[in-house]
Amino acid sequence: MTLHITNEVNATLNSYIEGGNYNAVMVLVDENTRQLVLPLLPCLNNAHIIEIAHGDRNKNLDTLVLVWRDMEDCGATRKSLLVNLGGGMVTDLGGFAAATFKRGIDFINVPTTLLGAVDAAIGGKTGINFNGLKNEIGAFAPATAVIVSTCFFPTLPEQEFKSGFAEILKHTMLYSHVKFALIQDFDFKNIDYEFLLELLKDSLLAKQHFVEQDPIEQGIRKALNFGHTVGHAFESKALSDGKPVPHGYAVAWGLVVESVLSHIMLQFPRTDLYALARFVRENYGAFYITCDHYDQLLDFMRHDKKSSNGEINCTLLKECGNPTINNTINEDDLKAALDIYRDLMGI
């Protein structure tokens, strides 16, 4: 997989289309990216357009079948290319469609959201939701290339932008104490896109660092799950209550709970915990829970892909830049951490 971080998206994509000797080029879009992004990429003028409905609730088998059929109907072969132009939903589903069509064709991801750029576009994770579970069916399949830019972000709604920023926050905590200090001053009201491009680059390099050491997630790559065991549980609870929350918001709240656990179990510094909690509270608000919800949340965590034998498993930090994977969390510590989370968030 080749990672490009550039605002010359059309030229970069075109070099693959021209040089790849493909007998067909297809582009997967949702209604938003078809309208707002596709017209900015003239190299795709002749591509066969496959449009799907946007949103995580459509990241399912029915949509996947439509994409497979559409690829079939337009005569795609093993020598065809699929360009995935959209957020994480489009790159996840499109990546899985490409990875499994005729046992795998080339695909290029062009993430159009901040979350897509930092979370879903590298690492080779593809998949769909199934049976009510997120990313339950999928594969590890590297894209031929990923083209990351900031040029599509100014049009993002604030909530979606912040959602993506939570993954940058996570990568920064995993990778460097110095950067974590810098990021605390990020101003969402007055975004510095130069600074953002730098943050994004650091963040992607941090992610690539972990992924390259461990492409199929048997060891250190699990560091990237920091915040996600609890975050996914918040997300699942919100979904089951019929009030879904953005993925990145759930991750931000998950980072706070797992930083509390890091403090309890590994002496993660109190000052960093307070700084994180302040940043999340001021920019993301809080996910409201009471102690009556603890058992339900623990149940979601036990069923997480990252857990086994019914034990809850988290990545935790000794300090920023120093993660440890495979921490088994006992129930009492987790409930204590949820208590402290509520305290820190003022709920």
Add this chain to the structure above:
Amino acid sequence: MTLHITNEVNATLNSYIEGGNYNAVMVLVDENTRQLVLPLLPCLNNAHIIEIAHGDRNKNLDTLVLVWRDMEDCGATRKSLLVNLGGGMVTDLGGFAAATFKRGIDFINVPTTLLGAVDAAIGGKTGINFNGLKNEIGAFAPATAVIVSTCFFPTLPEQEFKSGFAEILKHTMLYSHVKFALIQDFDFKNIDYEFLLELLKDSLLAKQHFVEQDPIEQGIRKALNFGHTVGHAFESKALSDGKPVPHGYAVAWGLVVESVLSHIMLQFPRTDLYALARFVRENYGAFYITCDHYDQLLDFMRHDKKSSNGEINCTLLKECGNPTINNTINEDDLKAALDIYRDLMGI
């Protein structure tokens, strides 16, 4: 992937189950292997049984969804094991189910048919039929282990046995002239299982030779497609006529046509061509076609996964043991080869 060629199937499988630290073991069977084979493997007494309907027409998305759901319902995690116990349909579909469940869990293939042992069990090809096309959706995913034996073969119907034997015939032609001479005396009426085990071992080593050099089929592995471009077209035609033929029979007839092409284009020796045609005619009969069917057959070949840009692509032999891949076949040569095929087969 570890390949075991042994009749100690239970002990071999048990060593994986005991040593693998799995939190759940599942076994995928069809109604035949549940009744005839599962009772022979006491190490699976406590496994969760997933039963599917046998036959290639059930190698589809509906069956795959049932398997995914069943794995979900029995609480399988990333640390669970799926044992695929059956013919190529079970190992193909089960392999794909395992490769895509939570982005991939361990699976072990125990092929119970000759065809499954030589064709489907190694090489990492998994998949299902889709939209009327064979193996249209799938992935390259290596099993943790494949356990090949001859102990389940004596119960196979003659037609199924012969179907599997065609792949041995193909591997022998690809790999060695000496073995090709030996195999011509194989007596289906009075099977020598010792000799068969030897042939099977040679055949699998030949296949592994090509697969290991080229795991994702970009080059020399395509040698294994010998006989299959034409064979698949015969198979598709038979299917569309509502008179399906066994896969291996189609391959045997495909070997004859592609050997004729090898003779026309690459001077494959006439004596070997005659010997092959005699062996196939005597043991497999002939697939009946007239010149009125040529255009339909060519059309199937142009839509084959192995073709691109509408060109027909075959592996051919200069001589036994000396394959060349990526031969583009022109229409006149192909029609001439089909004429000669009809001549050689006496139709």
